Amino acid sequence: SNLLQGKNIVVMGVANERSIAWGITKSLHNAGANLIFTNRQERSYQKLTKLLEKNDIKATLIVSCDVASDESIDKAFGEIKEKVGVIHGLVHAIAFANRDELKGEYADTSREGFLLAQEISAYSLVSVTRAAKELMTEGGSVVTQTYLGAERVIKNYNVMGVAKASLEASVKYLAEDVGKYGIRVNAVSAGPIRTLSAKGVSGFNEKAEIIEEKAPLRQNVDQEQVGDTTLFFLSELSRGITGEILHVDSGYHIIG
Numbered sequence: 001s002n003l004l005q006g007k008n009i010v011v012m013g014v015a016n017e018r019s020i021a022w023g024i025t026k027s028l029h030n031a032g033a034n035l036i037f038t039n040r041q042e043r044s045y046q047k048l049t050k051l052l053e054k055n056d057i058k059a060t061l062i063v064s065c066d067v068a069s070d071e072s073i074d075k076a077f078g079e080i081k082e083k084v085g086v087i088h089g090l091v092h093a094i095a096f097a098n099r100d101e102l103k104g105e106y107a108d109t110s111r112e113g114f115l116l117a118q119e120i121s122a123y124s125l126v127s128v129t130r131a132a133k134e135l136m137t138e139g140g141s142v143v144t145q146t147y148l149g150a151e152r153v154i155k156n157y158n159v160m161g162v163a164k165a166s167l168e169a170s171v172k173y174l175a176e177d178v179g180k181y182g183i184r185v186n187a188v189s190a191g192p193i194r195t196l197s198a199k200g201v202s203g204f205n206e207k208a209e210i211i212e213e214k215a216p217l218r219q220n221v222d223q224e225q226v227g228d229t230t231l232f233f234l235s236e237l238s239r240g241i242t243g244e245i246l247h248v249d250s251g252y253h254i255i256g
């Protein structure tokens with residue numbers, strides 16, 4: 001397709017081949033987008049450049065960005081503004097919590113662990129949307145990644161569930177703020193996908209098995225399915241939609 005032909009899209013959060021952001025990258029590339037990437041770590045940068053080469057995808061720009069730092073965000077978007085100018089889309093696929101707080105009881109969450117999860121997983125959407133808005137002078141679309149643990153108690157998801165609840169509320173408040181500039185903000189709520197981050201949450205296998213057993217479609221979702229839905233949100237096909245949380249979970253969330 002050519003849904004994103006000539007569109008400049010920033011993708012944040014490719015760590016490796018399994019990353020949801022990598023599945024999204026493939027969908028956006030196939031739709032003709034010009035892709036700008038941000039990485040936190042040098043390790044991810046190396047992995048990304050290899051992946052791009054292997055898949056014959058040419059990045060418009062790769063910049064480093066640690067969302068824990070306002071200076072880093074300003075520097076990254078400053079560089080994007082300088083080298084690319086206008087952007088039309090932003091993909092936020094970033095989250096973090098301490099591993100030892102992704103098991104046991106939520107009540108045991110530390111103050112620092114709570115704040116860290118909120119900062120990296122929820123506040124980062126606020127700060128990058130603010131930075132991206134300045135470059136979205138022709139309107140735009142912001143898409144983030146969330147999980148059912150925001151809506152329901154899911155064993156071990158704990159502090160991240162509370163951070164995702166904050167992320168989802170932020171999607172709605174941000175959608176109101178930037179709607180007047182022709183910018184939309186939406187989230188994809190994906191079923192469990194085996195990635196580096198998913199390995200940090202205890203009991204991943206059980207979660208994936210329940211989907212195969214109970215979800216209407218009786219199969220787990222993959223990065224490509226999330227990629228295609230994210231493409232939909234970035235494209236004109238979804239022009240009437242903002243502030244939405246869309247489940248890509250084989251229908252699991254409707255089952256009681």
Ligand code: 0WD
Nearest residue numbers: 015019020040044066067094095145147192193195196197
């Ligand atoms: O089952 C799953 N895997 C699901 C994941 C189900 C539903 C939602 N999600 C969400 C995650 O919560 C996250 O928001 O999707 C998003 C992407 O997660 P992923 O693809 O599962 O995880 P991973 O491949 O580990 O990528 C996470 C990225 C990494 O990229 P870099 O380039 O930094 O290595 O988030 C990054 C993490 O390192 N990240 C940060 N990026 C910038 N600044 C930071 C930070 N401070 N902290 C973590």
